[in-house]
Amino acid sequence: xxxxxxxxxxxxxxxxKHKDPTEINSTKRLHPSSRRxxxxxxxxxxxxxxxxxxxIEETSNQLAVPVHADASQGYExxxxxxxxxxxxxxxxxxxxxxxxxxxGYKYRPTRNxxxxxxxxSDDNELCTxxxxxxxxxxxxxxxxxxxxxxDLFGLQISKIISWNERKAFKFKSNQLHSGSNFKGKKxxxxxxxxxx
Numbered sequence: 001x002x003x004x005x006x007x008x009x010x011x012x013x014x015x016x017k018h019k020d021p022t023e024i025n026s027t028k029r030l031h032p033s034s035r036r037x038x039x040x041x042x043x044x045x046x047x048x049x050x051x052x053x054x055x056i057e058e059t060s061n062q063l064a065v066p067v068h069a070d071a072s073q074g075y076e077x078x079x080x081x082x083x084x085x086x087x088x089x090x091x092x093x094x095x096x097x098x099x100x101x102x103x104g105y106k107y108r109p110t111r112n113x114x115x116x117x118x119x120x121s122d123d124n125e126l127c128t129x130x131x132x133x134x135x136x137x138x139x140x141x142x143x144x145x146x147x148x149x150x151d152l153f154g155l156q157i158s159k160i161i162s163w164n165e166r167k168a169f170k171f172k173s174n175q176l177h178s179g180s181n182f183k184g185k186k187x188x189x190x191x192x193x194x195x196x
Contacts, residue, residue: 002166002167002168003168004043004166005166006039007040007043007166008166010039010040011040012187014030014036014037015028015058015187026059026060027057027059027061030057031053031054032056033054034048034051034054040189044168046191046193050193050194051193052102052192052193053071053190053191053192054190054191055190056189058186058187058188060184060185062179062181062182063115066106066107066108066114066151066179067093067106067108067147067177068105068106068107068176068178069096069104069174069175070192071102071103071174072097072099072100072101072104072174073096073098073174074195075172075173075174075193075194075195076171076172076192076194077190077191078170078191078193079169079170079188079190080188080189080191081163081165081188082187082189083187084186086184087162087163088163088180089163089179092157092160092161092176093158093175095130095154095155096127096128096129096174097126097174098127098174099123099126101121104173105121105123105126105127106121107121108121109151109154130155131155131156132154133154134149134150134152135155139160142181143160143180143181144178144180146181155176158175160180163186172195173192
């Protein structure tokens, strides 16, 4: 699904006017209410009552989106790229998070924090399809070299999704995924909703 330019402009205008007092690590976030972006949700056939989280995010920091799951089982994540430069990808891994933390899950075998005060998950045994071997995918250098290989240990890539402005894509919210190498800034809409 491709959202309209009218919806994209609405989201970008809300975001551009927003001052994020919690902005850290070159990452700005806005959590609009479902009422505020109702026309966008209607266009995407998403019912407000099904939304768990809505966020518009922009970053120039590659480490802002390391390997993680957005929520626990029973939800799906919908990402709509709003603006970016160059090639940007979302990498989906085969592993699923089976825990119950609604904040999601951060996969970090080394336990290294990428920024001060970063929370890390402590239920690592609750992931499926982890191999007992180092990450060796041929696209590591072009897509994931911003992450230490040790923090990709045991993962297998399931799918690589190329970003296209306004083109939504979705996946299970408990599926481990990450951003890719990129240049400049990238901005996107994330909606986490109950699975249909």
